[in-house]
Structures are given as C-alpha cells and as structure tokens.
Amino acid sequence: MSIQLNQPVAVQTLLNSLQRGTLSHAYLLQGANLEEQMRVVLFFLKKLLCGKEACEGCKVCKQISNMHHPDLICVKTDAATLKIEQVRELQKALSYCNVESDFKMVVIEKADTLTIQAQNALLKSIEEPEQQTIFFLLSSSSNNMLPTVRSRCQLLTLKPVGRSGEENIRLTQGEYSLATxxxxxxxxxxxxxxxxxxxxxxxxxxxxxxxxxxxxxxxxxxxxxxxxxxxxxxxxxxxxxxxxxxxxxxxxxxxxxxxxxxxxxxxxxxxxxxxxxxxxxxxxxxxxxxxxxxxxxxxxxxxxxxxxxxxxxxxxx
Ligand SMILES: [Zn+2]
Incomplete structure (x- = not known):
C-alpha cells in the first residue's frame, strides 16, 4: 500500500506546499507509528529531489531510502531522551553540511523526547534557518513539544495505521467521502x-x-x-x-x-x-x-x- 493512499492528507499537504513554493522550514509530524512517519518524510524527500517524481530507481532515491544522502541528517536515540549535546552536534553537522542538492534536510526521530534544554537549543535553528533547510520533527504527540517549538512548525497529523492496507482505504473513504x-x-x-x-x-x-x-x-x-x-x-x-x-x-x-x-x-x-x-x-x-x-x-x-x-x-x- 503506497504511503500516498495510507496518509493522503499529510502527503498531499506536503506536495501542495512544494508545488506552490510555500515549503515550511519545519514540519512537526504526530502519529503513533514512527515507521509510518518516516515513510511520509522519505516519500516527500524523493519527490523533492529525485527530478523524476520519486522514481525509486535513481541514485538520489536510493540514497534517501537508505538514509545515506549527504544532505540528509537524521537524529535519533535509543535512550529515553534526546539531549542538548545531540542538538549541538546536529548544528555543527548542519554548518558543515556538504550541499549536493539545494536542500539541507534534518529528520529528528522521537522529537517529543527532546529535553527542554534541547528543544530551546533547537529553537534557534528552526527560528533562523539557513537557506533551504527543512526540519522534520517526528513525534507521537505534538503536546509533548514546547509551545514555542510547536508554533514554528507546520503540524502534520497522521492517521492511525490499521492492520492492513485495505482497512486504511476504507477508513479514508469513510472519513472523507460524503457521497456513497x-x-x-x-x-x-x-x-x-x-x-x-x-x-x-x-x-x-x-x-x-x-x-x-x-x-x-x-x-x-x-x-x-x-x-x-x-x-x-x-x-x-x-x-x-x-x-x-x-x-x-x-x-x-x-x-x-x-x-x-x-x-x-x-x-x-x-x-x-x-x-x-x-x-x-x-x-x-x-x-x-x-x-x-x-x-x-x-x-x-x-x-x-x-x-x-x-x-x-x-x-x-
Ligand atoms: Zn528517483
């Protein structure tokens, strides 16, 4: 099941802002499933960079799938919280970021585990982004984020993931379709x-x-x-x-x-x-x-x- 069908609203919101040239510097995704959030982000990044509509076959698409694109930085942790040191490392990495594409892209997994100090440190990067930097903050709930961070991000709420793709399609139809x-x-x-x-x-x-x-x-x-x-x-x-x-x-x-x-x-x-x-x-x-x-x-x-x-x-x- 394609991510476009599973998460039509989140994906379409991103694609619309890409089409209209109104990309936000920071997106805050909230949803129960981290993998699903990652799929939305990676699909969008392929749309952004592939040049062939996210073909999945080219070098860029493969780099993004493997999270090995030189302009893509992923922050994650196995610990209970993401600490300020990791945000500082990210900021250093961003300043050295070797720009192969026109964008610098940051994905922060479990962003709602960032400590308050870490969120405040991150705020500076989101507030005064270098040109063409896009942050994707993945969270289980945006309520765990500081209001100052939340207000600078565009919120994307993902639908709950059902047991099978079929169910998801029905859910989407049930949710959005008024006609039968x-x-x-x-x-x-x-x-x-x-x-x-x-x-x-x-x-x-x-x-x-x-x-x-x-x-x-x-x-x-x-x-x-x-x-x-x-x-x-x-x-x-x-x-x-x-x-x-x-x-x-x-x-x-x-x-x-x-x-x-x-x-x-x-x-x-x-x-x-x-x-x-x-x-x-x-x-x-x-x-x-x-x-x-x-x-x-x-x-x-x-x-x-x-x-x-x-x-x-x-x-x-
Ligand atoms: Zn491609």
Missing part, C-alpha cells in the same frame, strides 16, 4: 440505460454548473437558472444531482491525491482543473450542499429552488 458508492452506481446504471451521448452532455452541463457554483453566488445562480430547462422532470433532476455528487466526490479524490479511486477524470479533464483551483473544505461544502438539495427535492421542493439554496449555502462563508 450508490452515486457511482447510479451514474453507471444511467450510462447503460440512456445513450452515451445524453449522459456525456449531462455530465458536461453538470461540470459547468459545478464550476459556476464554486466561482461565485451570482455565477452559481445564473447557472442554476440555465440548468432548469435541461432537466424538466423531477426524476431527471434527482439523477442530475446524484451525478453531480459523484463528480464532486471525484474532485475530492483528486484534491486528496487519490487518483486510483477516480473513474471519470480521464474522460472529463475539467475535473482536474476544478480540483486544482479549489480547496478541500470548499469541495466538502459543495458536496454537503448538493446532498441537502437532494433531501429538499425528496420533500417536494423544486430542483431549481433546492440548487439555489445549495449555491447560497456554499457562498455564505
């Missing part, structure tokens, strides 16, 4: 029943509608009113909302980097565009809005009114 498999089923049943062209046109219209809803209240309302003529009957409107939910779910998977769960984006590249341009909370809000619209329609509200309500709810934040 039923919606996909609905879409694909529809595909068999109606002509492919009809479904294709419907999906195109729905994508335009989603884009409008996400862009602004006015745009959203204009698109809802345009959509009115497309699906005159109530059953068509309910089917359209279900398909809309399936599309939003796919956008959400894209945002989370869960491409393997996506089924529609290859046929409809706009899904990727929507995912790139919107944050996860907005997508979730849209999904909740559409779900509410579906509920309203079942209790006799017209499709247009239900969707207008969804648009207003989405944009009132």
């Amino acid at each position: 498999a039923y919606l996909y089923e609905h879409y694909y049943k529809g595909l068999e029943a109606a002509s492919h062209e009809y479904i294709h046109n419907t999906v195109q219209h729905l994508i335009v509608l989603i884009e409008g809803m996400l862009s602004s209240q006015v745009e959203g309302l204009i698109h809802v009113s345009k959509a009115q003529g497309l699906w005159p009957s109530k059953s068509e409107q309910i089917a359209a909302l279900s398909t809309m939910q399936a599309l939003l779910q796919e956008v959400m998977y894209q945002v989370l980097g869960l491409q393997s769960l996506c089924r529609l984006y290859k046929d409809y590249p706009s899904i990727e565009t929507i995912a790139r341009e919107n944050e996860l909370p907005v997508i979730k809000k849209a999904m909740i809005g559409v779900e509410e619209a579906q509920r309203m329609m079942r209790s006799n509200t017209t499709g247009q009114m239900a969707l207008e309500y969804a648009v207003l709810r989405l944009q009132d934040a």
Whole structure:
C-alpha cells in the first residue's frame, strides 16, 4: 500500500506546499507509528529531489531510502531522551553540511523526547534557518513539544495505521467521502440505460454548473437558472444531482491525491482543473450542499429552488 493512499492528507499537504513554493522550514509530524512517519518524510524527500517524481530507481532515491544522502541528517536515540549535546552536534553537522542538492534536510526521530534544554537549543535553528533547510520533527504527540517549538512548525497529523492496507482505504473513504458508492452506481446504471451521448452532455452541463457554483453566488445562480430547462422532470433532476455528487466526490479524490479511486477524470479533464483551483473544505461544502438539495427535492421542493439554496449555502462563508 503506497504511503500516498495510507496518509493522503499529510502527503498531499506536503506536495501542495512544494508545488506552490510555500515549503515550511519545519514540519512537526504526530502519529503513533514512527515507521509510518518516516515513510511520509522519505516519500516527500524523493519527490523533492529525485527530478523524476520519486522514481525509486535513481541514485538520489536510493540514497534517501537508505538514509545515506549527504544532505540528509537524521537524529535519533535509543535512550529515553534526546539531549542538548545531540542538538549541538546536529548544528555543527548542519554548518558543515556538504550541499549536493539545494536542500539541507534534518529528520529528528522521537522529537517529543527532546529535553527542554534541547528543544530551546533547537529553537534557534528552526527560528533562523539557513537557506533551504527543512526540519522534520517526528513525534507521537505534538503536546509533548514546547509551545514555542510547536508554533514554528507546520503540524502534520497522521492517521492511525490499521492492520492492513485495505482497512486504511476504507477508513479514508469513510472519513472523507460524503457521497456513497450508490452515486457511482447510479451514474453507471444511467450510462447503460440512456445513450452515451445524453449522459456525456449531462455530465458536461453538470461540470459547468459545478464550476459556476464554486466561482461565485451570482455565477452559481445564473447557472442554476440555465440548468432548469435541461432537466424538466423531477426524476431527471434527482439523477442530475446524484451525478453531480459523484463528480464532486471525484474532485475530492483528486484534491486528496487519490487518483486510483477516480473513474471519470480521464474522460472529463475539467475535473482536474476544478480540483486544482479549489480547496478541500470548499469541495466538502459543495458536496454537503448538493446532498441537502437532494433531501429538499425528496420533500417536494423544486430542483431549481433546492440548487439555489445549495449555491447560497456554499457562498455564505
Ligand atoms: Zn528517483
């Protein structure tokens, strides 16, 4: 099971900041499993340095896997605590760090066992980092860290690791998906029943509608009113909302980097565009809005009114 699927939120947060050029100088990972934390960090470092999307085969990827990259320093201990001497050694090593890449990378295992003196000493390095130094503090709980250290790190919380990868996927879906498999089923049943062209046109219209809803209240309302003529009957409107939910779910998977769960984006590249341009909370809000619209329609509200309500709810934040 790939670490991207196991820890989609932590991995995607790192990849997003890499893509946007907003890397933090220090990340504080918290999670019960040290190996899992290490996997997240090493995967990210390969993405950062490999040049071939973490290919696993090149010299750099192998160096990172073996923790033998010249610019990668790992601090660890078998003792109960990490002491100030080890932080001083780290700082010395950093100043001599032979920069083969553009980055100096520090991984501190069990950072929550750093003594208070050690944390205070470390604080200086995190506060005034040399250029392009990235710290990864691995901890079982960020609460064990000094608030001054915590506040200078971006926190990444890892999901608990289940017994098997399968379970983890289900957990992820259960956690983040508001739509259900039923919606996909609905879409694909529809595909068999109606002509492919009809479904294709419907999906195109729905994508335009989603884009409008996400862009602004006015745009959203204009698109809802345009959509009115497309699906005159109530059953068509309910089917359209279900398909809309399936599309939003796919956008959400894209945002989370869960491409393997996506089924529609290859046929409809706009899904990727929507995912790139919107944050996860907005997508979730849209999904909740559409779900509410579906509920309203079942209790006799017209499709247009239900969707207008969804648009207003989405944009009132
Ligand atoms: Zn590589």
